Amino acid sequence: MDPNKNVIVKIEDLHKSYGQEEVLKGISLDILEGEVVILVGPSGTGKSTLLRCINQLTVPDAGRVWVRDVELTDPKTNIDLARQHIGMVFQSFDLFNHLTALDNIMLGLVHVLKMDKDAAREKAMMELDRVGLANKYENYPGQLSGGQKQRVAIARSLAMEPVVMLFDEPTSALDPELIGEVLVVMKNLALDGMTMLCVTHEIGFARDVSTRIVFMEHGNIVEQGPPEIILNNPKLERTRQFLGKISDLH
C-alpha cells in the first residue's frame, strides 16, 4: 500500500452477528484512494454484510467505519448525508421500477443533491452516456436487459459523484453473455481512478483490474495481497483451493 495516498475507507474491528451466528468477527481493512479491492470468499462468509456495514445499511454490532474523515458508526453522524457519496450497486440491480432510466438517475440528483431539474437531466444524460445507454433514456427497467439495468444502476450511483463505489456481486444475477458489458463499465471506472470495493467471483476481472484481492472466510479476512500473488502464489493452501475452484467455474 502506498503511504502517500489518502485512506478513503477505514474499517476497524467490525463485528456483526445475526442471532447466534457471528458473521463478521472483527474485520479491519483500509482502502486507499484509487484502489480496486476485490472481496472473494465462499458464500455466507460475510462479504455482503461487510459491504452493507460500510454505508450502515446494516448496522454493525461493534467496530468503527470511516469514509474519508467521517465516522459513519458515530450515532451523531448524519448517515443520509454520508451515504450521498458512497455508491452502491446491488446484485438484483434494484432500479426504481416506476421510473425511466433517466428518471432513475435524476431522482437522487433532484431530491438528495437538490439540483435543479435541467441541470439534473443534463448530468443524468451524461452518466447514461458514460455507461453506453444514452439511447435508452426513456426506457423503464422492465424494458431493459439485465446487463442494461445494471449499467443504469451504476450510472445512478456515479451521478452522485461518490468517493467510493461498493459493488455487491454486480454480475451474479446476469446471464453469462450479459456479464461482459457490465464488467467493461466497471473496468473503465477503475481505469478512471475510482476507488472500488467489489464482491465478485469474476476472477478474470480481479486479475485485470484489481490492485488487491481480499480473501474472506467465516467472518475473517484470511489472506490478502496483490492479484498476481493471491492468484498465482497465495501463502495459504485454503486460498489456493478456493480460488482454484472458482477459476475452474469461470
Added chain:
Amino acid sequence: MEIFTTLIPYILRGLNITLSVTAIALSFGLIFGTLLAIIRVYGNQALARLIAMYVSVIRSLPHILLLLIIYFLIARIVNLTPFWAGSVSLAIISSAYQSEIVRGAILSVPSGQMIAARSIGMTRKQAIWYVIIPQAIRHMIPPWSNEAAIVIKDSSLVYILGVPEIMRQAQYYSGRNPTKPFNAYLAVAVVYFVLTFITNRGLDALEKRIRIPS
C-alpha cells in the same frame, strides 16, 4: 309521465348527498388509511399493534352497528350535522379497510427498492414518498376499486341518521305513493348500479394509464 315529473326529481335531490357522502368517506378514508398503513409498516411497534387492533375491531363489526356507535360517540364530542357525522363515520370505517389495502400494496414493493433509495442518500421519508408510494399506488387500484364499490353502497346506511340520500328519498316517495313502491326502489337500484359501474370502469382505465411499461 309521472316518473319524470315527480320520481326522478325526488331521487336526484338525494343523488347529490349520496355522491357527497361517498366522496367524503372515500377520500378521508384514503388519507387516514394511508397514514395508518405507513405507521403500521414503518412506524414504531407499539403503535403498529394498536392500529392492527383498531383495524381488526372495525373489520369484525357490521357497518350499520359501527355507524350508530361512531355517530353517538361523535355526537358526544362535537355538534355535527347528521350529514357530516354520517360521512365521517363511514370514512372511519373505510379507513380501516383502506389501510389494509395500502399496507398490502406497500409490502408488495420489493424490499430492494427501499434499500436502493437509502443507498443514494434519501431519507426514509423521501424513499417512502418518491419510491415506495408511487409503486404501491399501482398495486392498490384493483382492491381499492372494490372498496369504492362497497362505500358507494354503504353511503345508503346514513339514511338511518335521517340524511336524505337516495335511499331515504326513495322511501319518502314510496310513502307518498304507496301503490307504486317498486318504481322508486328500482330507480335507486339503477342509480347504484350506474355509479358503481362508472367508478370501476374509471379505475380500470386509470390502472391501465399508469401501468409501468415493460
